[in-house]
Each structure stands twice: as C-alpha cells, then as structure tokens.
Amino acid sequence: xxxxxxxxxAAPATHAAHDSGHGxxxxxxxxxxxxxxxxxxxxxxxxALIVTYLIYKPxxxxxxxxxPKEFLGIAVTSVLAAILLASSLTMVLALAAIRRHDTRxxxxxxxxxxxxxxxxxxxxAYEFTKLISEGVTFGSSMFGTTFFVLTGFHxxxxxxxxxxxxxxxxxxxxxxxxxxxxxxxxxxxLYWHFVDLVWVAIFTLIYLLPDSx
Amino acid sequence: MAEAQTTQSHSExxxxxxxxxxxxxxITVVEVAVTLIPGIPHLLLVAILLILAVIKGAGVVMFFMxxxxxxxxxxxxxxxPLTLASSMIIVFLAIFxxxxxxxx
Numbered sequence: 034x035x036x037x038x039x040x041x042x043a044a045p046a047t048h049a050a051h052d053s054g055h056g057x058x059x060x061x062x063x064x065x066x067x068x069x070x071x072x073x074x075x076x077x078x079x080x081a082l083i084v085t086y087l088i089y090k091p092x093x094x095x096x097x098x099x100x101p102k103e104f105l106g107i108a109v110t111s112v113l114a115a116i117l118l119a120s121s122l123t124m125v126l127a128l129a130a131i132r133r134h135d136t137r138x139x140x141x142x143x144x145x146x147x148x149x150x151x152x153x154x155x156x157x158a159y160e161f162t163k164l165i166s167e168g169v170t171f172g173s174s175m176f177g178t179t180f181f182v183l184t185g186f187h188x189x190x191x192x193x194x195x196x197x198x199x200x201x202x203x204x205x206x207x208x209x210x211x212x213x214x215x216x217x218x219x220x221x222x223l224y225w226h227f228v229d230l231v232w233v234a235i236f237t238l239i240y241l242l243p244d245s246x
Numbered sequence: 247m248a249e250a251q252t253t254q255s256h257s258e259x260x261x262x263x264x265x266x267x268x269x270x271x272x273i274t275v276v277e278v279a280v281t282l283i284p285g286i287p288h289l290l291l292v293a294i295l296l297i298l299a300v301i302k303g304a305g306v307v308m309f310f311m312x313x314x315x316x317x318x319x320x321x322x323x324x325x326x327p328l329t330l331a332s333s334m335i336i337v338f339l340a341i342f343x344x345x346x347x348x349x350x
Contacts, residue, residue: 061317069320073327080331084338111278118274122267125310129260226311230303237299241281243288 068220072227075190079231082186083238086179098174104164105180107240113156114236117191120149121229124198124222131205131215143202143218146225150195157188180239187235190228197221266309273302 057063094100127142161181164170169177201221205214277298280291308314313321 059317059319061319066319066323069323073323076324076327076331077334080335084335087335087339088342107278107281111274114274115271118267118270121306121310122263125263126260129263223311226306229310230306233299233302233306237277237295241277241295242292 062216064216064220065223068223072223075227075231079183079187079234082179082183083234086183086239089175089179093175093179096175099169099176101176101180101239104167104169104176105240109156109160110236110240113153113160114232116149116153116156117229117232120146120153121226123149124225128215128218128222131218136205136209139205139218140202143198147195147198147202150191150198150225153191154188154195157184157191183235183239187228187231190231194221194225194228197224263309266305270302270305273298273305 057066059066090101123142123145127139127146130136130138130142161184164177169180171177171181198221201217204211204217208214277295280286280294280298283291307324313324
C-alpha cells in the first residue's frame with residue numbers, strides 16, 4: 034500500500050513540471066529541485082547549531098554555568114512534538130485533498146496545519162517566557178546562548194512556514210483553477226515537514242538525551 | 247468503475263497517512279517513557295533514543311515528504327547533505343569530547 038501511495042503522489046509532480054514550464058533537463062520540476070536544495074542546506078545549518086549546543090553543554094557545566102537539566106522539562110516539549118507531528122499529518126492530508134481537487138477538505142487541512150503551527154509557537158513562547166523568568170536568558174550562560182539560538186531559529190522557521198502556508202492558502206482561494214496549485218502546496222508542505230523533522234532531532238538531542246552523549 | 251477505483255485509492259492513501267502518524271506518535275510516547283525508566287543504563291538509553299529518532303525522521307521523510315519513490319535527484323539533494331551533517335556532528339563531538347578550552 035505504501036508503494037502505491039508514494040507512487041501515485043510522485044508521478045503527477047513530474048508531469049506538472051513539463052506542463053507548467055518548470056521542467057529541467059533532469060525531467061524534474063525546477064521549483065521542487067530548488068526547495069530540496071534549500072532543505073539540504075538547511076540540514077547543514079541546523080546540524081551546525083545542534084553540534085554547537087552539544088559541544089558547549091559540558092563546557093558550560095564545567096565553568097559552573099546553568100544546568101539544562103534544572104530548566105528544561107519534557108512535559109511542554111512533548112506536547113509541542115505531538116503538535117508538530119499532527120501538523121505534518123494535516124499537511125499531507127491537505128496535499129492529498131488538493132490533488133483530488135477537493136478544495137473544501139484542502140482548506141480545512143491546510144488551515145489546521147497553520148493553526149497547529151501557531152499552537153506550537155504559542156507553546157514555545159510559553160517555554161521561553163518561563164525560562165527567562167527563571168533567569169535563563171540569551172546572555173546568562175553558554176547554555177542560554179546556544180539553546181536560544183537553536184530553538185529560536187527553529188521557531189523562526191515555524192513562523193515562516195505558517196506565513197508560507199497561509200500565502201499558499203490565499204493563492205489557491207483566489208485562483209482555485211490555476212495550474213500548478215498542487216505543486217505550490219507540495220513545496221510549502223516539503224518545507225513544513227522539514228521543520229517537523231528538525232524538531233524530531235531537537236527533541237531527542239536537546240530535551241531527551243542525558244548528559245555527555 | 248474507474249471513478250470508484252480512484253476514490254478507493256484516495257481513501258487508502260489517506261488511511262495510510264493516518265497509520266503513519268499513529269506509528270510516529272506511538273514512537274514519541276515510547277521515547278518519553280524510556281527516559282522515565284529508573285536505572286536504565288546510560289548507553290542503552292542513548293542508543294534507544296537515537297534509533298527511535300532515526301525511525302521517526304525516516305518516517306517523516308519517506309512517507310510525508312514522499313521522498314521514497316520520488317526522483318533520484320531529490321533523494322540525492324537531501325541524503326548527501328544529511329550524511330555530511332551527521333558526519334559533521336559525530337566528528338565534532340569526537341574532536342571536542344575531552345577538550346574544555348572553548349567556552350569553559
């Protein structure tokens with residue numbers, strides 16, 4: 034069934050590449066290729082931020098800095114992980130809906146995705162506020178600096194993703210019969226799933242893993 | 247007839263996405279539960295969490311991002327930087343594992 038599901042979703046994109054004038058000599062859509070290239074570069078970007086956090090964590094403790102274990106709880110972040118996971122599901126359901134020209138379902142699922150993204154940002158704002166009230170700030174320790182840079186950049190990506198999805202929603206709303214609508218949704222979806230993917234890594238490496246990995 | 251088959255195909259793929267999401271949610275629950283087990287060996291905990299995270303990530307990439315079954319060039323554009331990034335993390339952690347010279 035999975036083979037069937039992926040095959041039926043991959044094939045139209047290639048044809049759309051040629052139909053919409055965005056084809057390449059490789060036979061793929063140039064916009065989708067651009068988004069995958071961008072995602073590849075973003076992977077390296079977040080890897081740099083994650084490794085910086087992990088390298089500085091023991092040094093921060095050795096210097097008597099704030100201990101992440103005292104400040105980072107997994108209760109809130111587990112909920113945030115579930116929210117982003119749910120948003121990935123609603124995103125892929127929105128893509129499936131627009132591919133079968135079911136605009137009503139598409140609108141519901143895409144708005145749900147954006148809504149879940151906003152819920153995630155609210156949860157992150159709550160976590161940041163709590164940390165700041167406990168004395169963990171950007172300049173309080175190396176832990177504070179590396180933590181806020183990493184999670185702050187991720188939150189910024191979520192905010193950009195919400196904006197991207199809402200702009201796609203507006204475009205499809207105004208031009209429901211425009212060619213390439215499904216590709217627009219797919220490209221926004223790729224970015225959104227990547228944001229979820231980064232949180233999978235952050236959740237495990239920053240919140241769940243014990244010290245000194 | 248053809249329309250009925252298309253409808254069935256759509257409903258199957260939708261059900262498949264729900265199943266993937268359910269599995270990923272279950273993995274997340276297991277991840278959190280494992281950290282709450284008292285006295286679990288450190289190395290075992292690290293190994294379990296990393297394996298579960300890799301499975302979760304692979305699920306998102308293969309089934310939600312549809313990289314499985316998609317064009318090879320997309321797979322290359324993602325897997326090459328991912329391999330480089332993973333190697334970079336491992337190498338940097340190894341290099342700095344016993345070094346307290348920066349930021350400390």
